Every structure is written in C-alpha cells, then in structure tokens.
Amino acid sequence: MPGQDRETALRFLAEPADVNFGGKVHGGAVMKWIDLAAYACAAGWSGRYCITAYAGGIRFVRPIHVGSIVEVMARVIYTGRTSMHIGIEVRAGDPTTTDRERTTHCIVIMVAVDRSGMPVPVPExxxxxxxxxxxxxxxxxxxxxxxxxxAEMEAHLEL
Incomplete structure (x- = not known):
C-alpha cells in the first residue's frame, strides 16, 4: 500500500564480473545497485513506476572487495509533489560475519510517473x-x- 513503507534494503554478492582494473568493485556496479535500491524504495512508497531524476553527492568512502556481501539501504527522507528524495547508504563486509562497514552514501531523487511518462503525485x-x-x-x-x-554549471555547457 503506497505511503506505508519508506525503507528498502537490497543485498548483493560482489562478483568477479564487478571488478575494476584496481581489483576492487567498480564504482559503476555500486551506482547500479544504488539506482536499483532507490527505485525499489520509491516505487514501494509511491505505488508507481518511478524514474531517476538525480543522483548526487556520491561519496565512495572505502572500496568493496570481490566476494563481499553488499547491503544497500534506501530510505525516503523527503517528498515533493511528484518526487521522492531517497537517502542511500551502502555497507559491505565478509559474508561469513555480520560485520558491515559503510562504503558509499548519496542522495537519489526519484519521480513517480504514469503510463505515458508524466509525473504524478506521491504520498507525502x-x-x-x-x-x-x-x-x-x-x-x-x-x-x-x-x-x-x-546555475554555475550552465557556464560549462555549450549551446
């Protein structure tokens, strides 16, 4: 039921296919997991299909090792008329223990849309x-x- 559950947690196993040239999990893989968790959280809150409007402030605090269990926690922290701001925290650790350390955090803004892709209201x-x-x-x-x-970035765009 929309407007009831504001938190979602997804878990992934960091696989060898997720590795970068430095031998750690690629930032792009982490960003994909973040987007999936943000979507699941926003869709659950709004009861609608949602699209990513913004992902920012991404901080990679420590690397994730291949073979780690990765937990992506997503939580609604603000709602606008059609948008939801989702706070994300990524934690990872050895799958044989319950210890997890923060590796990444950010904010993702999701927008609920109808079948034609037009924004629709979300529960406050x-x-x-x-x-x-x-x-x-x-x-x-x-x-x-x-x-x-x-506004500052406008100076960097070529028209």
Missing part, C-alpha cells in the same frame, strides 16, 4: 522523530545547493 512523507526531521531539513538544504550548482 511526514517526519516524526527528531532524526527524521533533521534528514528532511538536510534534503531541503541540498535542494537549494543543487539549484546554485545547476
């Missing part, structure tokens, strides 16, 4: 805990920063 998420209120306020501040960055 209202924070209840102090931590959730902080996450919502952070998402709002990040929106303002993205507007400024977008």
């Amino acid at each position: 998420w209202v924070p209840e805990s102090e931590k959730d209120k902080e996450l919502r306020e952070s998402a709002i501040r990040l929106m303002e920063m993205r507007k400024k960055i977008g």
